[in-house]
Amino acid sequence: MHLSRRTLLAATAGLAAGLPSTQGLAQASGRKTLRLINRVIEVNGKPATRYGAFQPSGVWGITLNEGETFDVRLENGLDVLSGLHWHGLNPPWRQDGVPYISGPPIAPGKFADYSFPAQPAGTRWMHSHFGLQEQNLLAAPLIVREQSAIRSGLQEVVMLLEDFSWTKPSLIFEELRKPKPMAAMGMTGGNMTGSMSNMSRGGMNMPGMNMPSGGGMDLNDVTYDAFLANDRTLADPQVFDVEKGAEVRLRIINAAASTNFMIELGNIEGTVLTVDGNPVVPMKVRQFPLAIAQRVDIVVRLPADGSALPVLARGEGLTKQTGVILRPRGAAVAKIPEMAETAASALGLMDEMKLRAAQPLPSRPIDRSVPVDLTGNMSGYVWGMAVHGMEGVPVTVEKGERVELVMRNTTMMAHPMHMHGPSFQVTEINGQAFAGAVRDVVLVPPRTTVRVVFDADNPGIWAFHCHNLYHMAAGMFATVVYRGFN
Incomplete structure (x- = not known):
């Protein structure tokens, strides 16, 4: 039976509604509430129950403005121990959200309170640091909008990337841990162990690499069933309405468990403003490498002819891709295949070596x-x-x-x-x-x-x-x- 996205979202809302309410307390104190819940998403026409982090209103993750306080109550509506790490923020260490290092995990039905300055500003994100829960999609955007971004008036689009498997994370890990003879490490079948890539960077020595001739490196441990952008595949991508010819600020987050991506803008040239939320000297790009957990903010101008702009992310060394669509009013949206014609290149450090910090650390000797x-x-x-x-x-x-x-x-x-x-x-x-x-x-x-x-x-x-x-x-x-x- 095919379930519509509306049906799935309604089911998820029902799960969230079953949690004890602290909305009155949150409104009275100015505190935001986040709830860890089970939710249902649709992956290529099939329902999948995964974890999520939502506000009671249904908002995914948290958006703040620079200068605000990160004042959050995190409720665990799951039936397992859990919690969230505030990736990219610099809180007091006991509020960092890493179980058994900064504090205990949150028990089912319990909560933890966090309060600290939301800094540094920029594109951050949140994810579980407990077990393998991140593979079950327990991640969400955490955006602290820079005053410069607010003043710019640009429309902002968040694209959070994840890798999806129908196989349980524990079974993926179990399969990876099985001893394998070196000669047998290649495509071992199924959805679990991963593909020793034959795309070993062509044996070329690339800037910042010093790769031995002949390659032999492994690009991907796990063969995934789908890649997601904001919980959706290219069979039903998220479409953002934008103005014809307008500039849009993309905040792209690689929240995948085990996949590096190459961001593809097609024939459009974008301008990189920040990496990992931190400003860089602006750099023009048509594609940009995004390793696991990295983020990039890119400003793009929509085509002058009023056509839609796909923003795609292709798995490293793979043809499988995902993405979102920026659609000016009245523009047609063409079907984009999940498999591209060519595989993405392996990620190197050529772009890394071109980046320059707009606000470098002060010069001083290394201690x-x-x-x-x-x-x-x-x-x-x-x-x-x-x-x-x-x-x-x-x-x-x-x-x-x-x-x-x-x-x-x-x-x-x-x-x-x-x-x-x-x-x-x-x-x-x-x-x-x-x-x-x-x-x-x-x-x-x-x-x-x-x-x-x-x-x-x-x-x-x-x-x-x-x-x-x-x-x-x-x-x-x-x-x-x-x-x-x-």
Whole structure:
């Protein structure tokens, strides 16, 4: 039986309505309420029950303005332990939302309150940091609109990307963990283990890479059934009504568990304004790489002829794609296939090396340089982070230090590395120094060394990990610990 999207949304609303109401309290105090719920979405004509984070009004995630307070009550309407991490914000560490590090997870039927300045402004997002819940779509936008964006008057469109599988996350992980001989690691069938890509970057040495000739790297661990943009596939994409010839600010979030994307604007040239919510010197692009957990804000001008503009995201090394449509009034919307004619290229760091921070960190000497080796392999599916050559050791810092992280990827997979708390600035790739972007996630390709710096200004215990969900679950997780914090 085919279920209409309206029917599915009504079912989801009914699930949300069953939670205890705190709306009066939220209105009285100015606090926003977020509820973790089970919801039903439609994926290529079939209903799927997944997790979600919604306000009682049905609003997905949270949007604030720069200068406001992040004042949120998070209610767990699920039947499992859960919680949310406020990715890209820099709260007091006990409000960071990482279970058993910043605080306990939230029990079913319980809630937790959060209150701190909503900074830095920009395109952020929220997601579960408990188990494999992120693969069950427990993620949502978290936008702190910059005063400059508000003053611009531009229409804003949020596009949140996810990878979808009909297979339970626990079974995906179980299959990945099964020992595999090196020669057998390729397409193993089904929806689980992933595709050792034959697109090994053509054996070419690309800027910022130092790839060995002959390739041999793995692009994707998991073969997904669909890619989603705002919960929808290209069979029924979200269509945003815009003005003919107008400029639109795209806020694009890669909330996938295990997929890097290439953003495609077709023949339209856009202007990159921010990466990971932080301003960069504007850069013209027609396509842009977006690793897991990264974000990009791109301003596009709609075609002068009044035609619709698809904004697409193609999986790394794949033809499978998703996206949204910007439609001027009266414009026709053509059917876009889920499979593109050509596969997206592998993500490198050529664009990363072109980015320049519009607001770089102040110049000062480095007080502490910390080597971090990214280790592991596909055959045993064990991944790790060796800090000062030792697995399981935290990065220890003193408050007030300028800290450098030297991340050296010894593996044949790329790793999107994320540090909680303060953003860092990319300063060097394979020995080439530059004043790069300020980020909270940087992709470290195989056999590549990336240096970043940050100022240790928020004492606590902070997670530091690969944002590929299955790499993190298999051991690529560490912490940054401030000495002597209270």
